[in-house]
Amino acid sequence: MGMNLTLKVWRQKGPEDKGRMVTYRVEDVSPDMSFLEMLDVLNERLILEGDDPVAFDHDCREGICGMCGMVINGVAHGEQVATTTCQLHMRHFEDNAVITIEPWRAAPFPVVKDLVVDRSAFDRIIQAGGFVSVPAGSAPDAHSVPVKKVDADAAFDAATCIGCGACVAACPNGSASLFTAAKITHLSLLPQGQPERDSRAVAMVEQMDAEGFGGCTNTGECTAVCPKGIPLDTIARMNRDYLRAAK
Amino acid sequence: MAVTGAILVLFLVGHMAGNLKSFFGAETFNAYAEFLRTMGEPILPRRVLLTVVEVVLVAAVVLHMWSAISLARRAGKARPVKYAAKRKSQAGGYATHIMRWGGVTIVLFVVWHLLDLTFGVVNPAGWDGTPYERLAQGFDPSRWWVTLFYVVAVVMVGLHLRHGLWSAFQTLGLASSRSYRPLKAAAAVVSAVLVLGFLAVPVAVMIGVIK
Structure with missing residues (x-):
């Protein structure tokens, strides 16, 4: 049985773009997916629909490289303790949850695109x-x-x-x-x-x-x-x- | 923040101990107030040592505020775009997150407090009253709102110190993983003692123990 989620994601075309929050609906998400896999599902759909996929940093997806990271519902890497975003699983969220996703916010970390910061x-x-x-x-x-x-x-x-x-x-x-x-x-x-x-x-x-x-x-x-x-x-x-x- | 804060904490301890003299009656309290002016005599002229202490305290307050303002300004510049979601504190510690507003409250209180009990401008006993008269009339039950303001400010000082005391050790590099628990416990105890010690006097005046 899949989960249905509402995502509010920070979209910013490039460093000069002002950026804004965009709401997406993601359906039939497996609770066993990682947070990044859930975003992969959203991105596959966005690509099929001819939209620009949500850019986010990731590499090893096993919690040791330090590439991934986003502020999920106001908490860096989400509320799960001692967990990188790639190791955060969807089972920790409620069905029909509204999830806010933002990049790291700091002047020395300028946004490159969407959730990717330098x-x-x-x-x-x-x-x-x-x-x-x-x-x-x-x-x-x-x-x-x-x-x-x-x-x-x-x-x-x-x-x-x-x-x-x-x-x-x-x-x-x-x-x-x-x-x-x-x-x-x-x-x-x-x-x-x-x-x-x-x-x-x-x-x-x-x-x-x-x-x-x-x-x-x-x-x-x-x-x-x-x-x-x-x-x-x-x-x-x-x-x-x-x-x-x-x- | 740490060094100037430490100076101010030492002052608070002395100030609280001095206040408690009011429980021993008008004569003891006024004599203590007089001692503050004559301490250092006869080596130093009257009020010289007290003035030195006052200058150090004012400098500590100004530098403490200057550090706080520059930290707040740096923080503002370091995060020009705010988070859309309300950031949830993961570390807990209510006291930690009200340090700046607590500081503003304390500064406003100190201004009132000096006008009230030091200069007597807003005190019924006025400038000509003895320190004990200013104390007893200032916290008279009819001026309950003054006492209320005092209580709020003193509690704010306590919360400020709960974070500030152990935080000073951390800033100066004197804390370690083994010392956090005792440091935070000591910070809580010292804050509680100061709050109770400072509140004892106005409450005693209000309920008539000090007349």
């Missing part, structure tokens, strides 16, 4: 310092460079950030602090990241501000929608590294 600002934050310059070689023998288990775990947790941008979309201030902090944290906890720890924190934070993201006011909205559950203490660590470097 997230190059994140790339530039990484380019500013999210790397290790020294050739670290192949994996060293275990125990040759001891790393505390708690540090290894925290670094790994931070490194699971897929850079989808949901943190920015959910933040009332449009801040990219969680993303930047995750990248700073995963390097600043490991031995390879130590030589550039201070300069990295300063460069990445300054690039984040230069891109026009807002400031963090510790609302915690970012970590609540993060599909990877990046914790808020990464931001405390970023602030600590930044203040330490600025001294």
Whole structure:
């Protein structure tokens, strides 16, 4: 038995277009479909009818690439916790539901088309310092460079950030602090990241501000929608590294 | 926000403790008010230390507001196109989302509060009254609306601090995953103590415990 849905989707022809919400009816949706498959069904129909399909970013569709993402009923990636849009299934919606679908809203993430936004600002934050310059070689023998288990775990947790941008979309201030902090944290906890720890924190934070993201006011909205559950203490660590470097 | 906020919280603790002196009678309370003016003597002339404190407080308030306004302006610029759907808070925390309006309420209250109990302009006892007279007559049952405004503002201060206190530790990089629970618990306790301590005095005046 299929579900019938009313979608209110943001349509915008290009970066210069003003854009508007357009209502579509989608019928006979399987509850086992992912949210993106449901949009595929809509798009197949739009193409057959000679309409322009709804553009949205997607790639792996298994929740690890960070390409997909849309604000569903006012929540980045929808209300399902720790889930990317591609892993969100239609069974979590009621039959005859009205679903509002919008792109990430942030000045540093300009809309390219419909639900696709340009997230190059994140790339530039990484380019500013999210790397290790020294050739670290192949994996060293275990125990040759001891790393505390708690540090290894925290670094790994931070490194699971897929850079989808949901943190920015959910933040009332449009801040990219969680993303930047995750990248700073995963390097600043490991031995390879130590030589550039201070300069990295300063460069990445300054690039984040230069891109026009807002400031963090510790609302915690970012970590609540993060599909990877990046914790808020990464931001405390970023602030600590930044203040330490600025001294 | 964090540093100026910390200064203001320390002030609030002292202010609340001072207010509670009113329970020990007019003489103790007025003597305490006089002490505030003479503290630092004889090394410093009368009222010098108090003026220094006042200048620091005004600077803290101004810088705190300046930080808040620049954060709000940056936030506005970072999201020029708003969401069509009402954004649902996923993190919860009512206190977190009323920080800015709470701040505006508190500022308006502080203006009234100074005109009322410091300068006596809108107080029945006036400028010439003793601090205790201004207190007792200001919160007289016939001026119930003043007390109501006071209660609303103090509750707002409490909500402001519930987020602000732990948030300051986060901003300064002093928080960690292990300290969130104790920090948030401490923020709730300190806020509650301050609210109760500040409300005790006007309520006591209203029900006649302080005359």
